[in-house]
Amino acid sequence: MGLIRESWQQLRKNKVALAGALIVVLLVVVAALAPAIAPFDPYEANLEEALESPSGRHVMGTDYLGRDIFSRIVYGARISLQVGILAEMISLAIGIFVGAIAAHYRGWVDQTLMRVADMFFAFPTALLAMAVIAVFEEPSITKIFIVLGIVNWAGIARLVRGSILSVKEREFAEAARALGVRPRRLIARHLLPNALAPVFVAATIGVAGNILTEAWLSFLGLGAQAPLASWGSMITAGQPFIYTKPWICLCPGLAIVITVLGFNLFGDGLRDILDPRLKRAASG
Amino acid sequence: MYRYILKRLVLTVPVLFGIATMVFVLMFVIPGDPVRLLMGQHGDPDTEAVIREELGLDRPFHVQYVRFLGRLLRGDLGRSYRQRRDVKEILFERLPATLKLGTAALGLAVLIGITAGVLAALNRNKPVDGAVMVASLIGISTPVFWLGLMLMLVFAARLKWLPVAGYGTAGDLRHLALPAVSLSMVYIGYIARMTRSSLLEVIGMEFLRTARAKGLGPRAAVVKHGLKNALIPIVTVIGLNFAGLLGGAVATETVFAWPGIGRAMVDAIRMRDVPVIEGGVILLSLSFVFINLLVDISYCAIDPRVKLEE
Numbered sequence: 122m123g124l125i126r127e128s129w130q131q132l133r134k135n136k137v138a139l140a141g142a143l144i145v146v147l148l149v150v151v152a153a154l155a156p157a158i159a160p161f162d163p164y165e166a167n168l169e170e171a172l173e174s175p176s177g178r179h180v181m182g183t184d185y186l187g188r189d190i191f192s193r194i195v196y197g198a199r200i201s202l203q204v205g206i207l208a209e210m211i212s213l214a215i216g217i218f219v220g221a222i223a224a225h226y227r228g229w230v231d232q233t234l235m236r237v238a239d240m241f242f243a244f245p246t247a248l249l250a251m252a253v254i255a256v257f258e259e260p261s262i263t264k265i266f267i268v269l270g271i272v273n274w275a276g277i278a279r280l281v282r283g284s285i286l287s288v289k290e291r292e293f294a295e296a297a298r299a300l301g302v303r304p305r306r307l308i309a310r311h312l313l314p315n316a317l318a319p320v321f322v323a324a325t326i327g328v329a330g331n332i333l334t335e336a337w338l339s340f341l342g343l344g345a346q347a348p349l350a351s352w353g354s355m356i357t358a359g360q361p362f363i364y365t366k367p368w369i370c371l372c373p374g375l376a377i378v379i380t381v382l383g384f385n386l387f388g389d390g391l392r393d394i395l396d397p398r399l400k401r402a403a404s405g
Numbered sequence: 406m407y408r409y410i411l412k413r414l415v416l417t418v419p420v421l422f423g424i425a426t427m428v429f430v431l432m433f434v435i436p437g438d439p440v441r442l443l444m445g446q447h448g449d450p451d452t453e454a455v456i457r458e459e460l461g462l463d464r465p466f467h468v469q470y471v472r473f474l475g476r477l478l479r480g481d482l483g484r485s486y487r488q489r490r491d492v493k494e495i496l497f498e499r500l501p502a503t504l505k506l507g508t509a510a511l512g513l514a515v516l517i518g519i520t521a522g523v524l525a526a527l528n529r530n531k532p533v534d535g536a537v538m539v540a541s542l543i544g545i546s547t548p549v550f551w552l553g554l555m556l557m558l559v560f561a562a563r564l565k566w567l568p569v570a571g572y573g574t575a576g577d578l579r580h581l582a583l584p585a586v587s588l589s590m591v592y593i594g595y596i597a598r599m600t601r602s603s604l605l606e607v608i609g610m611e612f613l614r615t616a617r618a619k620g621l622g623p624r625a626a627v628v629k630h631g632l633k634n635a636l637i638p639i640v641t642v643i644g645l646n647f648a649g650l651l652g653g654a655v656a657t658e659t660v661f662a663w664p665g666i667g668r669a670m671v672d673a674i675r676m677r678d679v680p681v682i683e684g685g686v687i688l689l690s691l692s693f694v695f696i697n698l699l700v701d702i703s704y705c706a707i708d709p710r711v712k713l714e715e
Contacts, residue, residue: 240423248652248686249431251674329546336548337656341671356551363554364562374551381546389542 138390144383152198159192164348172366181372184358190369193350194376200351201380204266205332209324211270216277217320223278224285235282241275250334251343260343262351269331280323318395325388329381336377352377413701417694424690428683429473433466482684487676492684496666502572503665507654509585514592515643521593522600522639529605537597544594549653553587553660570662584661588653592646599642603635644700651689 133139151158161179167187175182181190223234250268254260338344339353347354352373359369464472476483482492525537560567560583568580655667662668666685673681 236419237423239420240427248655248670248689251655251671333546333548337550340548340550340656341659341674343674353548356554360554363558367558370551370554370558374548374555377551378543378547381548382543385542385546 135390135394137386138394141383141386141388141390144379145387148198148202148380148383151195152202155195155199159189159195161189161192163188163193163196163350172362172369174366175368182366182368184355184369185362190355190372193355194352194372197350197352197355197373197376198380200262200345200349201332201335201377204262204269204335205328205384208266208269208273208331208335209327211267212273212277212327213320213324215271215274217281217317219274220278220281221285224282231282234278238275238278241272242279251338251341254338254343260338260346262345262349265335265338265344266331269334273327273331277320277323277327280319281317284317284319319392322388322392322395325384325391329384329388332377332381332384410702413698417698420694421691424694425474425477425687426470428686428690429470432679432683433469477687482687483680485673485678485681487673487678487681492680495669495681496684496688499664499666499669502663503654503658503667505581506584506588506657506663506665507650509581510588510592510650510654510657511643513585513589514596517589518593518596519600519639521597523604525597525601526604526608534601537601541594541597544590545598547590548656549587549591550656550660552590553584553657556583556587557660570660572662572664584657584663587660588650588657591653592650595642595646595649596639599639600635603638607635640700640703644697647693647696651693 165188167183169187170179170183171185171187173179173183173187179189179191181194184190184193219234219238223231249272250265254264254268335344335351336353336356339351340357342354342357345351345354355373356370359366359373363370480493482496484490485492485495488495521537521541525534528534557570561570567582570580572580651667654665655671657663658665658668659671666688670682670685672678673685
């Protein structure tokens with residue numbers, strides 16, 4: 122589609138988006154190639170080397186069980202990316218579906234769905250996620266991304282609905298309808314692609330948010346369970362030693378900041394790319 | 406104006422109702438028997454049955470639901486499983502601490518955020534702008550609990566300027582400083598960004614040229630007239646992110662041992678104290694809905710067009 126090619130060209134020009142994209146790509150590569158990149162086994166405890174300061178051998182030092190922190194951070198990228206992206210995909214699936222239905226059918230269907238969305242919006246979602254997961258007897262990563270996905274659909278739904286509604290009125294939709302294109306095809310082939318641009322932006326930023334929430338949940342012990350190396354739980358493990366061996370908390374935290382920053386930058390850049398084009402398209 | 410407010414108020418009722426229902430359904434539906442959670446692994450079935458009956462947990466779903474709603478309407482949030490107290494008592498006891506923290510953080514965030522945003526907008530594309538935007542972005546990307554820990558490390562442990570954690574006595578600002586700052590960071594980021602973009606949008610508009618024609622210098626014009634009109638999206642952001650502030654308060658309270666509602670919730674979650682969790686979520690959602698209502702109402706004050714539309 123011409124949309125994709127043009128977006129690609131714009132991406133290369135926009136430095137913010139590029140920086141973000143680079144970070145994201147780097148992250149994906151690190152996560153995918155973790156076994157090759159990590160110098161040590163992230164789960165291998167070696168009490169003789171416990172709590173070592175960063176050195177040539179252990180670039181970021183070791184934790185209280187003697188595990189290499191750098192290796193754990195590398196493997197932690199897998200968890201963060203998995204949760205962040207999978208949760209967002211669930212939100213997208215639910216949100217796009219609901220938003221499209223609301224926008225197309227209007228009337229009481231629209232009103233009801235949007236009221237429900239309002240209710241989900243009113244929830245402090247992180248709190249809800251915590252509460253829900255806590256009541257499960259065995260928290261796990263899978264439960265986290267499912268819960269996060271379900272809890273965060275409302276924003277996407279609203280966006281999709283708004284987008285479709287504004288796009289519905291435009292000429293090409295009229296033309297398609299005049300040609301006799303049936304409703305389901307109308308939505309899928311004509312309305313959705315144009316409506317989806319802001320959704321991509323929201324989804325990218327959504328991934329960033331999910332990663333932060335996962336870190337928080339793992340910090341509380343409601344997420345990845347030991348010995349899995351989630352950045353959040355690494356910070357918890359480092360808390361008792363924070364004054365004497367600060368790097369145990371510092372490094373995973375920095376990893377989180379950089380990762381979330383990458384997605385936010387990318388999302389911001391995407392917004393800059395897609396927005397002026399939409400404005401031009403509207404006047405053209 | 407009053408019809409507008411009334412209308413908004415009425416609309417919140419179904420939302421609140423829906424939230425209460427959702428909370429109840431969720432707590433009901435999720436696996437994990439509360440009685441067994443209460444008793445631990447070594448409860449015997451007879452005692453469990455007695456407790457179950459006492460708590461009304463043996464009744465069918467709709468009976469429990471109706472009782473739940475009835476209690477809610479009477480303002481009763483139930484009794485804690487763990488402590489021998491009403492949920493309401495537990496939560497309201499912790500409320501002042503959270504309010505103190507939240508207000509301080511909000512105040513800091515609005516003050517610093519709007520100032521930074523204005524500075525950035527006025528100096529568009531110059532170093533100040535870049536610096537503010539980068540700082541904002543980093544602020545948004547930083548986990549609140551980690552930031553708290555790092556601030557604690559630097560300012561309390563290493564530099565020893567401020568106490569490490571805890572509440573201190575009621576009038577003590579030094580204990581409030583670090584938690585308030587770490588909580589406000591994310592908020593500052595959002596507010597600064599929104600202020601900047603909203604102001605920039607407004608700067609190009611007609612009435613500013615009128616203000617300039619009146620003889621106001623460029624900066625004064627922006628601040629006086631531009632800011633007022635740019636306020637709507639800013640206020641929206643403040644309202645929308647309030648839920649984030651509440652969530653962040655939970656993290657901050659945990660890290661700094663701040664005796665607020667957030668920490669009560671985390672403790673309740675750890676101990677599977679379901680009524681406290683339910684009560685807390687409902688209470689917090691209520692405040693969020695209320696804040697949104699305030700935001701909506703303030704639109705009226707800021708933008709008269711909204712009033713006329715109704």
